[in-house]
Amino acid sequence: MNDSAPGSYRHLLAEVREAGLLRRRRGYYAVVITANLMVFAGAWVAFAFLGDTWWQLLIAAVLAVVFAQLAFVGHDAGHKQIFRTRRPNDAVGVVHGGLVGMSYQWWIDGHNRHHANPNHEDHDPDLDIPALAFTSGQARLKQGFLRWMAKNQAFLFFPLLTLEGLNLHVSGIRAVWRGETKMRRVEGALLTAHIAAYLTVVFLVLSPGLAVAFVVVHQALWGVYMGCSFAPNHKGMPTMTGRPVDFLQRQVLTSRNIRGGRMVDFVLGGLNYQIEHHLFPSMPRPHLRRAQPIVERFCLRHDIPYAQTGLLRSYRHVLEHLHQLGAPLRAADRVPSA
Template sequence: MTSLQNPETAHGSDFAELSRLIKDAGLLQRRRRYYAVRIGLNLAAFGGGWVAFAYLGDSWWQLFLAAFFAMVFAQLAFIGHDAGHKQIFRSRKANDATGLVHGGLTGLSYGWWIGTHARHHANPNHEDEDPDVDIAALAFSKAQSAQKRGFLRWVAKYQAFLFFPLLLLEGLNLHVSSVKAVWRGDVRKHKLESALLIAHLVAYLAAVFIVLSPLTGIIFVLVHQFLWGLYMGCSFAPNHKGMEMLAAGHKLDFLRKQVLTSRNIRGGPVTDFALGGLNYQIEHHLFPSMARPNLKHAQVIVRDFCARHEISYAQCGWARSYGYVLQHLHSVSEPLRTAEVTP
């Protein structure tokens, strides 16, 4: 099998051959009907949730709706993700409009996400280039763990134990990162996105605290945001964490770079829904503009192609993927724990 430690020489023609197979299978076609139904159902759930919220009134039963909204917000974010990759429409304008609307509904900056996510796709799991492995509270390589200082060093030392609790804060982190990017003017349409973020915040807090008492409202917001962050983090973490890390000077071609740093999650329709198609991470990284429902069909072709070309293709169950993630985090932080007991 091909490995990152002993990579093959670059084979640009391999990806060209795979691309022809995918194109000939018709898997690069848009699926507008699918997205029309998906978006319609998401918006119906979003609107219906707020109607139920108003009907329930000031009640602790609202915490079940907080969990429901965590799921709905994640599904809306998945649509924004697909729009950002131009999976829904052919024109950039239509995709951007869809992404901006969904960003406004969830309180995220679509423009900030586009820039960050594009860098991730260009260099997945690259210590210097991938923003998804440049997280202050976590270390994804021993080199990163050695750079931690103070409180963050302590967090990195026990990061495998703290990983899931930290994911509870991911939703708040997404909001804060969005606000910072828009405030700095790092997004193209910063005035529009500023208006969308402010409108979201005002409408969200007004709805919560008009209907709920202060204590119930605060707990509702915390439950919603914590569960949404946990959901989002659990959707992203299995895709690359625990896979090989790349460093400057690696010799992998595009095909091998994307396949060897990504992991698929095995499952059926429930997994497809819960992870928004991100469970087909290998196929998504190879063909980022491929419509979500086509990814499962592309998997058959890509997996067979990788087998014939002796390229390692990682796939496992959802629970097992988290095991790999935690094992990796525990392993790279080992030098920090060892240094603690060294005389």
Template structure:
């Protein structure tokens, strides 16, 4: 389905109101305090145990295995920050923000920067002008974006499907750098708090690494940890919208169709729910951002059934296939640039 056909599809504004009543009647917007209490305590306990093991192992190349562990734990902690940013944990903003700032500090991210960016994405998913997740210099998600690339970025757009996973190795550093820039510019609501959290994180992280490990082992640990964390984060978010239809300026889709037609769910059972932090229920999450994570699984059947009855395309596939769709889309977007190069060489 192309962006052109999307502009011709109209939905009825009352469809979402009907679906919303069904969701509320099923209790799917009720808070799950016990779930999040157990989840947060378990995460923090495992995270602390990991650092105890890190010190106990000492200066050893076995620490590269702990780097893999911490990459996974950083992602799990970031997922809690994501839920707090959407007010999934508590109803009031202040308590959610307290949880969000704490978890942002633990992984070295600006919670305030992420909330602002992610809110803009939710308001305009896959919008060619307004979705910040489509504004990534190293990648092109539409052919217009690809044609407008110049120099080295144009070369990257030609080969972006092959470069996609290697580029994710840098995503962790990009998240840290974006956070630092946000706080440095003073754009956030709590600049002093976040500056203190980012400085404390960096100081504690580097002190722990280089107090225990030799310089070479420490650098290898950081490279593995930050690289794999970036891959984990990228692999958690990329399948949700990449390769789905993009929305041009002036589209006339209602809220329900705008969210459903641009989102893709990832099936696979409870292990996928855990690994992806509930983001595999992307359609339900976009329709009801404040719905607690454990309720998304129950909401999926209800939302899919509603879409089927109203003949609204509902996308869902397995985890591996979702990455295939992402890579296929990236390759298709870069194809005109490759053909252009081939034509010049003939």
């Protein structure tokens, strides 16, 4: 690099702050939260009016999108993008977590550890997924059924995402039950209320078979949506080990941006500006688009690789990476034993 890394980030931070991009956008979030809640309520009203019909699966799809949008707001609250202080952000996050049936406090704890060490083999919880191998070291350690999954993980990746919604529910419930989260009583009450209300309404309005289909479609689509929103950001990018890397490089080199217009911004909840988000986690979502060219120019001046690609191409990168990691395992199994 042409400049010392610590000074580089300070200079970038000063440029971004001077552009006013760290100012809060409470009006924007008020509109987003209100719109999300209106669609959320409207979907359930439509559910009640439709009654016992297979058209309800369309409502399940709509709710999958709404759940993801609510989760995006919880994500932003966890990074203090909405308010400057922790308490009101946590209030927004906990409520949104309750609406979708997940523990906000459990999730934000793991997510903050991810931000501190993105794509680090030992310290990033997002790389610690038993069903998948994200590094060659992880692939070599797989045994039994998990080894078979690692060999075929590129083909299993999207099917596995259908379980992500269930994973978010179960992991949150487990964390609350074990007392591993702050605000345990509040989150416990919200999760209990969510599960009870959700299942009661669905099985009260729909026949048993249709009710099960509704839950499966809703939760599977929500899981796929969440997985497809987070996976392109780091998977297939360089992984870190114990070697020391400064903050600027650690965040930029391990992250990938997704090109696209405002529709992509909406669909991915601003996560398509992953590099800017990792450099400035508290930056409000609508400012990420404006920060992007500033950061890209800065990285170009200082010879820092800046990864950016299209949405479909990003999934191809992920699948190619997963398939490549499984190749040595497939080759080893083809070698006949002596």
